[in-house]
Amino acid sequence: GAVVSQHPSRVICKSGTSVKIECRSLDFQATTMFWYRQFPKKSLMLMATSNEGSKATYEQGVEKDKFLINHASLTLSTLTVTSAHPEDSSFYICSAALRGYTDTQYFGPGTRLTVL
Amino acid sequence: DAKTTQPTSMDCAEGRAANLPCNHSTISGNEYVYWYRQIHSQGPQYIIHGLKNNETNEMASLIITEDRKSSTLILPHATLRDTAVYYCIVRVADSNYQLIWGAGTKLIIKP
Numbered sequence A: 001g002a003v004v005s006q007h008p009s010r011v012i013c014k015s016g017t018s019v020k021i022e023c024r025s026l027d028f029q030a031t032t033m034f035w036y037r038q039f040p041k042k043s044l045m046l047m048a049t050s051n052e053g054s055k056a057t058y059e060q061g062v063e064k065d066k067f068l069i070n071h072a073s074l075t076l077s078t079l080t081v082t083s084a085h086p087e088d089s090s091f092y093i094c095s096a097a098l099r100g101y102t103d104t105q106y107f108g109p110g111t112r113l114t115v116l
Numbered sequence B: 001d002a003k004t005t006q007p008t009s010m011d012c013a014e015g016r017a018a019n020l021p022c023n024h025s026t027i028s029g030n031e032y033v034y035w036y037r038q039i040h041s042q043g044p045q046y047i048i049h050g051l052k053n054n055e056t057n058e059m060a061s062l063i064i065t066e067d068r069k070s071s072t073l074i075l076p077h078a079t080l081r082d083t084a085v086y087y088c089i090v091r092v093a094d095s096n097y098q099l100i101w102g103a104g105t106k107l108i109i110k111p
Helices: none
Strands: A004-007 A010-013 A019-025 A032-038 A045-051 A067-073 A076-081 A090-097 A105-107 A111-115 B009-013 B018-023 B031-038 B045-050 B061-064 B070-075 B084-092 B105-110
Touching: A004 A090, A010 A019, A019 A032, A019 A090, A019 A111, A032 A067, A032 A076, A045 A067, A076 A090, A105 B045, B009 B018, B018 B031, B018 B084, B018 B105, B031 B061, B045 B061, B045 B070, B070 B084
Parallel strands: A010 A111, B009 B105
Antiparallel strands: A004 A019, A019 A076, A032 A045, A032 A090, A067 A076, A090 A105, A090 A111, B018 B070, B031 B045, B031 B084, B061 B070, B084 B105
């Protein structure tokens, strides 16, 4: 149980285009989802916390107009990278909190974004 | 800043038990110890978590010292597929509290 999927797993796009990444909790409802990015050989960095039906909370230094997050249902959150540039190339990972006694986070497999 | 200290890297022979230590001397009474691992180019995988009692599941065992200032993750029979970066994280068990990721321990299982 507690499976989280992401789509797409890999995307290559041209500079200036927008890219949408989907994160789904497949076998549980997640009132809270999280978006991370990870650069090579670095640890995960939290970008934003997304609660179903409300606006996402962004970490300091993360541009909310560039990284649009929508959490429309208890099983789906999306991250849209708008007007992507090469510096946005990274590994994007989502997680979903299994609501319960300890709210354990389960992670998706990640999306590799390359902006040319 | 991460509130845990882990060795940068460790080696373990295939088939042997891998023991990964973690120091968390400033842990609060309401913080749990979580372990995740990340295999190259994949999302982190949840392994186990605990508060003060030792825990065991199908993947690993978690041994927490009585004073809760340190813990050890035990992979009982390591395989090559267990090669990964292992992260020890302390966190209040509430989704409003984020996971703070340190550098983790790079565990290499050798044949």
